Amino acid sequence: MRAIGIILAGGNNHRMKELSQKRAICAMPIAGSYRSIDFTLSNMSNSHIKKVAVFTQYNARSINEHLSSSKWWDFGRKQGGLFVFTPAVTADNSNWYRGTADAIAQNLSFLKNSHEPYVVIASGDGVYKIDFGKVLEYHIQKKADITVVCRDMEPGMGVERYGTLRMNEDCRIEQFEEKPIQAKMSTISCGIYVIRRRQLIEMIEKCAEEDRYDFVRDILVRYKDLKRIYGYKIQDYWRNIASVSDYYNTNMDFLKPEVRNYFFKQYPDIYSKVDDLPPAKYNPGSWIRNSLISSGCIVNGTVENSVVFKKSYIGNNCVIKNSIILNDVYIGDNTYIENCIVESHGTIQANSRYVGEDDIRIVVERNERYVM
């Protein structure tokens, strides 16, 4: 592959509420066994990108822990590898990453020292599959300066939260509006870009000189008439984790057979850090309907239309309905949970009741846990 990868994984998002209290958005658990960054990392690995840099900043510990070894995504190579760049104080810079472009600017030597002619930039909070090789092919064929991966959004999917764009018949981007108050266009940018490495270095250096820090506002929007910026439209499943309801719905999507089939059964696979947990165990009294259960779980109660992440314990006579139970949660006997997201490592006492009435309720419980 003639490209290196950059994953922007540093952002926070207050719309994730308590869920981003202790973790980066890119480290959000997805679909029982994965973290959101696994999708972008696996896509890069499967597209034969050999060298990948991950820029982390907000709650970096959570993501660094997940990336503690590069072998799960097959990046532990002599040529290339996985690089994690967290802001560092240097002789001539003591700032945090002030924006996406600034993050790249502060690590420009990574770009300068690479020899691959192209760069794939992607955010780490998307749930999707893509062959970056095809995007690069398209980029070269269109003689584009920047190619933006984009997608038409279904009605009601909150276009206003994204960068929206309009293309001409040749797919060149004519209009680009970042998070418009009222969206005029239904095509959104997926936050995935292909750009020539030297071009990127040049643009980033220019930005830095002018104290501009944001890749979208200060590069895409400003250069759209000057440079050849093209859109590459995808049709397949793509979701971005930007709010609690996005997060909830994305996880619930995996209860649909077509989504599971697309991600779990069809080539290529999505990889993740392996946890070496025993198989899930179902004791008498367990009853599971339309749900996903991950390895290491022990189930004694009823689970319905829910996603249960790894290593959770569900006690006797419990009912879990339309909920997401994150990793390593202990749920005591006779507990009723409906429309909730239960934060990881939580301990819920016996005989409790948690119901999200109008909205999804986030349950953070830190009780003492007594187990064998």
Added chain:
Amino acid sequence: MIRKEMIAMLLAGGQGSRLGVLTSKVAKPAVAFGGKYRIIDFPLSNCINSGVDTVGVLTQYQPLRLNTHIGIGIPWDLDRNIGGVTVLPPYEKSTNSEWYTGTANAIYQNIEYMESFNPEYVLILSGDHIYKMDYEVMLDFHKEKGAEVTIAVMPVPMEEASRFGIMITDEDHRITEFEEKPEHPRSNLASMGIYIFNWKTLKEALITMADQPALDFGKHVIPYCHQKGAPLYAYEFHGYWKDVGTLSSYWEANMELIDIVPVFNLYEEYWKIYTKSEILPPQYFADSSKVERCIIGEGSDVYGEVYNSVIGCGVTIGKGTVVRDSIIMNQTVIGDGCELNKAIIAENVTIGNNVKLGVGEEVPNETAPHIYNSGIVTVGEKSIIPDGVCVGKNAVISGVTTAADYENSYLAGGRTLIKAGEQ
């Protein structure tokens, strides 16, 4: 200079013929166990958990699955700069090339491998037991006793003792005598096939005994060391240890994992069992599913009902299907409306719709009643069973079978249906 205090040699070359069609294409240590594991995962995980980071795995019979499973040892953290896991198949020599003819002969043929680590002690293991054991504690015992050979032993019920190699010890645990499968056992301490040797003692014994045909630890090397007067000690082990050498013991050991509090606990944080995980997604249960007393591996899809069973990774169980008291290994697909009773289904098997396994009375197997018994229906890997057939107890099926192979869609109890040829 390379120096390792103790290295392990893991004997994984045996066929395990008493597992019948389960080992027709894979070595016994590579047979799936407990939903997501393979038998060899247990000794390998014990090694790394005990701080033994150099393991030679001796392979001979059908090594492909074993080789791909072990790879460079990443799942067990045995990918090391120095040491780690090395697969050791028999190889051609300028003179007398031969297969591994016995347990000790296999070790003898790899003296150079062991020598390259300058070990003080060599741990001999076999790849066909399910147990958790801290070899470091056994080594401490070995050192404390000043032993040259330490044999791990386990108390077994006296009436079963005649099936094992039995050690007779004094009050200091020193072995005074031993008997191989004695008719009238004088002790109930059975050898577990786990030995710690001083490297010097082992090397000397192997070289001296090199010409012995089918050189074996139990039959030749241990008696030789004993005769020479080397101090032999018995290390008593009281944990869970299961030989899964027969279909019924294999079935039982799997079933013990589904007890509410199993004797052999896979959920212990401090003694994890590692395996190569190829399948990561969670398991899906449809509205029509029902599961009770089961363990199920990653990525399986359950549309039917499963009771008292051990299900591997990536298994599909169709709608209206009822699985009871069975073991189903990785990637097997079971159609709709089937009934499985006490069946062992190997990997990558395809079972059609409305198939019934394990029906009717128990009839002894016609070809190998000593292998296929206890009422278990056994299906070998990559087999195909067509729609709508009924299969009796103690029957065996292996290979691609079609409706024509079943008289009136029925395979009577105790029948053996093994289709030759590759797929």
